[in-house]
Amino acid sequence: MMSQKTWLYIYENAQLNSIYIGIAGSLERVFQAHNSAAEELRDSKGTAILQTIEPFSTRADARKAEAIAIRVAAMAGRKVTCENEEGEVMKYTNISGVDSTKEIGPAVFTKPGEFDISNTRGAVLVAITASEMDDRVAPSGWQSGAVFSERARKWWSMAKEKREGTTHLIAVLKDSGNRILGSWEIDPEGEWETLENGRVAMPLKDAAADDYLGIKGQVLTGIRANSGVRYGPR
Secondary structure (H helix, E strand, C coil), rough: CCCCEEEEEEEEECCCCEEEEEECHHHHHHCCCCCHHHHHCCCCCCCCEEEECEEEEEEHHHHHHHCCCCCCCCCCCCCCECCCCCCCCCEEHHHHHCCCCCCCCCCCCCCCEEEEEEHHEEEEEEEEEEEEEECEEECCCCCCCCHHHHCEEEECCHHHHHHCCCEEEHHHHHCCCEEEEEEEEEEECCCCCCCCCCEEEECCCCCCCCCHHHCCCCEEEECCCCEEEHHHHH
């Protein structure tokens, strides 16, 4: 499939505190008919019309840049107008509407609060890096619990005696200040799979239910979870 050169362009009016961000396969598109909101902004007094000096080599790359530009503009307090892939007009007056799109999303899910290690009775704690590993997905904030659980529950060294009394799994993001990526209930009747080199896969009651005890996104305190497996009080 041939690459499609695509430009990113902007209509910006500081006096109106408004900005329109779009992408186009030709420079002519910048000045052609748009939705009424975009045309009104473009034709308003004081509006600057900007475009990338060089095109992106693909539309997909331009769409990613557009998503970043929208988020930055919204963070700066601009009233943002744009169009999605279906041609629908989208308006944002604050950042709440652009936390996650097809092109940009949270690196890690966060929410206020702390959860102390003393409250993790029966837990097994694992520290996970932010990078992908072989066929194991990265722990990005937009990954579903069911998808990410396959990485969180597998490839750990756990002695048989340590498995007894284990009630739940807590995954923490390494080098993030102990941000909790998710927590799952262990299935007491499930089978602990033995993998290569004696490592195991923990049986989960419901892989999609990744917020056991409601602590996902909080900070785990009282321990420095940097690598390997740790255990809560037994």
